[in-house]
Amino acid sequence: MQPHGAAGPLVAALDIGGTKIAGALVDAEGRLLVRALRPTPPRADGGTVMAAVAEVLAELRAAPGWPGAVAVGIGSAGPVDATHGTVSPVNVPGWRDFPLVPRVREAVGGLPVVLAGDGVAMTAAEHWQGAARGYDNALCMVVSTGVGGGLVLGGHLLPGPTGNAGHIGHISVDLDGDPCPCGSRGCVERIASGPNIARRALDAGWRPPAGTEPTAAAVAASARGGDAVATASFDRAAQALAAGIAATATLVEINVAVIGGGVSAAGPLLFDPLRRHLTQYATLSFAAGVEVVPAKLGTDAGLVGAAAVAAQGLGLFPLGV
Known part of the structure; x- marks a missing residue:
């Protein structure tokens, strides 16, 4: 039995990150019909984290629409290994080569399960229903x-053999830059992520207003108020993103770069210098002119995308793009 108004078969979607484990039943039009949410247990062992996933799945299975579910799609923080069905999220230390796919398949009575990295899932969502x-x-x-x-590429999501293709955060854009936790140097993530925007501003003498945590959002607020150090930290992040986008455009020829996530909430403070820097890096005729636009789906992108990854991987329903 499907929920009233549901279109086509349903996919159970999981969006797994370092702070939350979200679940939903998603229909063929990308609508989230039933939701479930649990916090990711901090610093817990693998079994405890899996128990939270199982609680989310149990809540979905208790919903009236569950009999209409034909598969499970998972978007997880990475690295993931879709070939072997395992995950090793950097921000979930209890999971290292954790056999997530077989454990989820067992929890849902043997339904097919498709795994991808959270960036791939977000991409699938934005291509299906959002800015791409x-x-x-x-x-x-x-x-x-x-x-x-x-x-x-070519109208199709490209997850790659292990589900990690497109992981632009670990392209090195500063060959002699700061060491990155991944083991490389000068990665886009080491420069442009929220914590690193705040770290760089703090190192340069910026201080958040009294009673405010030193986050990228606080740096953005200071930059809007005219703080030169805060503005420079965002400009540096935008430059790193532009270099990564230009490298990607040169390698595979893209038409649009969609930017989501919490840092994108800075709006023009990020997008204006990003577009400016991009003209300096994407100079070849086939790489120039890439549109840079904000994502549309917000916090639902992981769930919508997990469903889209499963739909494409299993040929469940057309994604309408």
């Missing part, structure tokens, strides 16, 4: 605590 809809070649990015991404 109608574009055959796109890069979509999440700029938040980390920097992730995904690619649409």
Whole structure:
């Protein structure tokens, strides 16, 4: 039995990150019909984190529409390994090579399960229902605590063999830059993520207003107030993003770059210098002219995208793009 007004078969979607585990039943038009949410247990062992996932799935299975669910799509913080069905999220230390796909498949009675990285899921969502809809070649990015991404090429999502393709956050754009936790140097994420925007501003002498946490949002507020150090930190982040986008455009020829995640809420403070820097890096005729636009789906992108990844991977229903 499907919920009233549901279109086509349903996909159970999971969006798994370092702070929350979200679930939903998603229909063929991308509507979230039933939702469930649990916090990700901090610093917990793998079994405890999986128990929270199981609670989300149990809540979805208790919904009247569950019999209409034909598959499960998972978008998880990474790295993920879709080939082996395992995940090792940097921000979920209890999971290292954790066999998430078989555990989820067991919890849902054997339904097919499709896994992808959260950047790939966000890309699938924005291509299906958001800012990349109608574009055959796109890069979509999440700029938040980390920097992730995904690619649409030739009209199709390109997850890659392990589900991590398009992970632009770990392209090096400063060859002698700061060491990145991934083991490389000068990665886009090390420069453009929210915590690193705040870190760089603090190192340069910026201080948040009294009673305010030193976050990228606080740096943005100071920049809007005319603080030169705060403005410079955002400009540097925008430059790193522009260099990564230009490298991607040069390699695979994209038409649009969609930027989502918490840092994108800075609006013109991020997008204006990003577009300006992009003209300096994307100089070849086929790479120049990439549109840079904000994402549309916000916090629902992970769930919509997880469903889209499963729909495409299993041929469940047309994604309408």
